[in-house]
Amino acid sequence: MPGRDPIRLTENRRAVLEELRARHSHPTAEEVHRRVRARLPRISLATVYRSLDYLERHGLVDTVRDTEGRRRYDAAGDEHCHIQCEVCGRVADVRLTDKNCIERLVEESGGYEVTGHRLSFRGRCPECMRGSASALGGEAGGGWVVENETDEV
Amino acid sequence: MPGRDPIRLTENRRAVLEELRARHSHPTAEEVHRRVRARLPRISLATVYRSLDYLERHGLVDTVRDTEGRRRYDAAGDEHCHIQCEVCGRVADVRLTDKNCIERLVEESGGYEVTGHRLSFRGRCPECMRGSASALGGEAGGGWVVENETDEV
DNA sequence: ATAACTGCAAAACGTTTGCGTGTAT
DNA sequence: ATACACGCAAACGTTTTGCAGTTAT
Numbered sequence: 001m002p003g004r005d006p007i008r009l010t011e012n013r014r015a016v017l018e019e020l021r022a023r024h025s026h027p028t029a030e031e032v033h034r035r036v037r038a039r040l041p042r043i044s045l046a047t048v049y050r051s052l053d054y055l056e057r058h059g060l061v062d063t064v065r066d067t068e069g070r071r072r073y074d075a076a077g078d079e080h081c082h083i084q085c086e087v088c089g090r091v092a093d094v095r096l097t098d099k100n101c102i103e104r105l106v107e108e109s110g111g112y113e114v115t116g117h118r119l120s121f122r123g124r125c126p127e128c129m130r131g132s133a134s135a136l137g138g139e140a141g142g143g144w145v146v147e148n149e150t151d152e153v
Numbered sequence: 154m155p156g157r158d159p160i161r162l163t164e165n166r167r168a169v170l171e172e173l174r175a176r177h178s179h180p181t182a183e184e185v186h187r188r189v190r191a192r193l194p195r196i197s198l199a200t201v202y203r204s205l206d207y208l209e210r211h212g213l214v215d216t217v218r219d220t221e222g223r224r225r226y227d228a229a230g231d232e233h234c235h236i237q238c239e240v241c242g243r244v245a246d247v248r249l250t251d252k253n254c255i256e257r258l259v260e261e262s263g264g265y266e267v268t269g270h271r272l273s274f275r276g277r278c279p280e281c282m283r284g285s286a287s288a289l290g291g292e293a294g295g296g297w298v299v300e301n302e303t304d305e306v
Numbered sequence: 307a308t309a310a311c312t313g314c315a316a317a318a319c320g321t322t323t324g325c326g327t328g329t330a331t
Numbered sequence: 332a333t334a335c336a337c338g339c340a341a342a343c344g345t346t347t348t349g350c351a352g353t354t355a356t
Binding site: 008010012013042043044046047050069 | 335336337338339340345346
């Protein structure tokens with residue numbers, strides 16, 4: 001954890017961050033690269049990785065592993081879970097009011113002190129339930145994992 | 154999903170499966186390979202991967218991604234979540250009586266039909282809370298994801 | 307005789323790193 | 332002058348695949 005040092009937002013890092021903030025589609029590094037290159041054609045994939053890593057270390061970006069083991073990125077915000085439609089693949093945010101109760105549930109049933117959990121959902125989105133076989137908009141993927149840290153102390 | 158064809162358990166596949174059943178430590182493929190080689194010194198890593206894949210496709214093995222994106226394997230059993238101690242690294246099972254209520258919670262809050270979720274915990278185990286800086290028994294790792302399918306219809 | 311299984315080596319994939327150059331949130 | 336950031340190419344660790352030989356839940 002970088003202590004109190006300022007966050008240096010270079011043009012590259014800013015472009016990466018703004019891309020993530022523009023759409024919350026949880027892209028892979030390569031997808032970020034492809035999109036950011038529209039603005040900065042000379043940016044390399046390695047720099048995108050380094051930028052994402054930097055932004056994550058400074059708390060501006062959250063990361064997540066998908067079912068294939070790829071890392072996916074999102075601009076950090078208030079913590080929430082995700083749900084991915086198994087028909088069209090699109091990802092949406094889920095806001096649960098009382099998430100922490102499930103941690104307490106575990107503490108009561110074992111001897112553990114629970115410091116964090118991960119939770120994500122799969123399902124069918126309203127549009128796809130209406131039968132419109134739909135856009136297949138979301139980029140690939142097949143299931144989501146979202147970290148929900150209680151650590152961080 | 155292989156329809157009704159019989160499950161062919163060769164010596165290699167049986168050894169892999171029995172290794173997973175013997176200890177529920179959620180090893181990586183390489184760890185499985187290392188252990189199975191004690192019984193079958195000539196088995197290759199590729200065969201272990203193919204066996205794990207075969208066993209998973211036939212419902213005998215569950216897989217999970219760890220935080221580094223590696224796949225981890227476990228003999229399929231009644232569904233449960235896991236918790237990993239962040240001190241000693243050991244993994245334990247968590248049995249929640251009323252898991253499905255969280256899916257219903259999401260359905261009520263959005264328009265989604267929820268067909269599955271993933272849930273896993275992190276924390277400190279009873280022994281490590283007693284200060285015994287402990288065995289560091291569990292193999293590496295840093296956070297767990299466990300699939301909890303409601304699909305499967 | 308047939309189909310499935312296996313070992314080996316090589317490829318593929320996502321991600322990280324070393325190096326030399328460029329830049330100055 | 333100094334520290335950081337970057338592009339490029341090569342390396343890395345995990346997983347998959349092509350091929351040729353073997354086995355037979």
